[in-house]
Each structure stands twice: as structure tokens, then as C-alpha cells.
Amino acid sequence: EPEVTQTPSHQVTQMGQEVILRCVPISNHLYFYWYRQILGQKVEFLVSFYNNEISEKSEIFDDQFSVERPDGSNFTLKIRSTKLEDSAMYFCASSEALGSRGEQYFGPGTRLTVT
Amino acid sequence: AQSVTQLDSHVSVSEGTPVLLRCNYSSSYSPSLFWYVQHPNKGLQLLLKYTSAATLVKGINGFEAEFKKSETSFHLTKPSAHMSDAAEYFCVVSRVKAAGNKLTFGGGTRVLVKP
Numbered sequence: 001e002p003e004v005t006q007t008p009s010h011q012v013t014q015m016g017q018e019v020i021l022r023c024v025p026i027s028n029h030l031y032f033y034w035y036r037q038i039l040g041q042k043v044e045f046l047v048s049f050y051n052n053e054i055s056e057k058s059e060i061f062d063d064q065f066s067v068e069r070p071d072g073s074n075f076t077l078k079i080r081s082t083k084l085e086d087s088a089m090y091f092c093a094s095s096e097a098l099g100s101r102g103e104q105y106f107g108p109g110t111r112l113t114v115t
Numbered sequence: 116a117q118s119v120t121q122l123d124s125h126v127s128v129s130e131g132t133p134v135l136l137r138c139n140y141s142s143s144y145s146p147s148l149f150w151y152v153q154h155p156n157k158g159l160q161l162l163l164k165y166t167s168a169a170t171l172v173k174g175i176n177g178f179e180a181e182f183k184k185s186e187t188s189f190h191l192t193k194p195s196a197h198m199s200d201a202a203e204y205f206c207v208v209s210r211v212k213a214a215g216n217k218l219t220f221g222g223g224t225r226v227l228v229k230p
Contacts, residue, residue: 004158031215042222043159043205048215055215091159095216102209102216103149106159 002026004107006092012113013082021077021110023092032075033093033104034067036060043091049075082114117142117208119221127227128196136191136224138206147209147216148189150180153223154202162204165189176200201228 005024013019025032034046047057049067066078075094079086089111093104122137140146150162163174170182176199180191189206206221 033215033218035218035220043218043220045217045219048217050215056217093159093218098216102147103161103164104216104218105161106151108156108158 004092004094004105006090006107006110008110009108010111010113012115015084015114016081019079019082019112021079021090021092021112023075023077023107024073025075025092025094026096026105027073029094029096029105031055031095031098031102031104032067032069033095034077035091035093035106036088037091037109038085038088046077046090079112082112084114087112087114117144117146117210117219119206119208119219121204121206121221121224123224124222125225125227127229129229130198131195134191134193134196134200134226136204136206136226138189138191138221139187140189140206140208141187142208142210144210148180148182149207149209149218150174150178150189150191151205151207152202153205159205162191196226196228198228198230201226 007022032049037043047061048055064080089109091109092107095102095104118141120139148165151159163172165172165182173179178193203223203225207218209216
């Protein structure tokens, strides 16, 4: 069964460094998402991406964040200058369509630790 | 605006007994509702979805949920718990926009199954 994959599974970085989290969505999916979960808190929406552009972003998704689909398979989340509060589990998701067929399939997550 | 409240942060059941996970939602739109499960060190797996068809929705692994508009609830049940059901469960509401489905998560309910 097709699945969403994410690399790396764990990433440790120092404050102020740039990180790139990578995701490979399911191949025929058109809509792509990033969510994050800070330890002990709810899963939060960060951004949605469709047709090579951001379709919606949350207030968390400030200028330090960017997303890209550099080729036909990868979907990346970049944090330019990490802060301690960026430490979280980051989930990538993809969906084939919207509405009644719009269920999102999630990857296993990347645990980001900023020291 | 939309929000989700999971009424129990932890539920403990004995193997073979029923499971009930409670969820209330708030949405300005006709919602799509989902339950996801997260096993330790795994990604989020879709259990079931409601998208305005039948109000009683059957999912994987014997789970089902009933959409009650008058009560704004979407409780998840299973008649007989199995040890493998020990996991965290998330109730999720979705709002469909033109180019993306933003998911809003509840706080999660951690299920413990006792032998």
C-alpha cells in the first residue's frame, strides 16, 4: 500500500541553524500539508500546498518557514533559523483530492530537537 | 472557525470490554470529521471519516463512530477492546477550501488496554 515517507526520523540542530525536513507524498496525490506537534500539545496545521504554491498557512508559518516541491516527488519544509520553540514532531501529509475524497495520509513524522 | 474537544485525555479499559472515546466539535461549516490513531513511534493512521453521508460510520479494526449534529458530537466506539488498540486517538474536523483541507485536531485520548 502506498505511504507517505519522511526523512530524517530524528534531527538535532543548534539554535540559529537551518534545517530541511523532507517528505515523499503518495505519488498520485495533489495536495500537500505540514503539521507539527509540540510535546504535550495538539497537532497544529502549518501550511497547505497545491499546484506549486501555498494555498493556506497558519500564523505559526512565518517568514522563517518555507515549503518547496523541488521535483515531482519530494516536498520539503525549511526552517531558516531555528529557535528552541521549533522543537516538535513535524508531520507531512498528502491527499488525492478535496471534500469527500480528501482524507489526508500522514507520514511517520520527523522529531526536531533544537538545542 | 472550527474546534474539537476530546473529553477524556486518558481512557483505561480491560481487554474484551467496550471502548468509548468522546469528541465534540464546533464548526461554522458542514464539517467533515475524522478519527486518526497513532501507535507509539508511528505516524497518524486514518480510522474512519464522516463526510455527510451515513451518520453511522464504520472504520478499520472494528471501530465505528456516530455523527450527531444536534449534539455536535462524533464519539468513537468499539464493542470489544484488543491489546493492539492501545494507542492515542485524535478526533479531527476539516474545513474544505478551494485548494486545501485544513485539519483541526483535538487534544487526543490515550487508550490503555489492561489484560
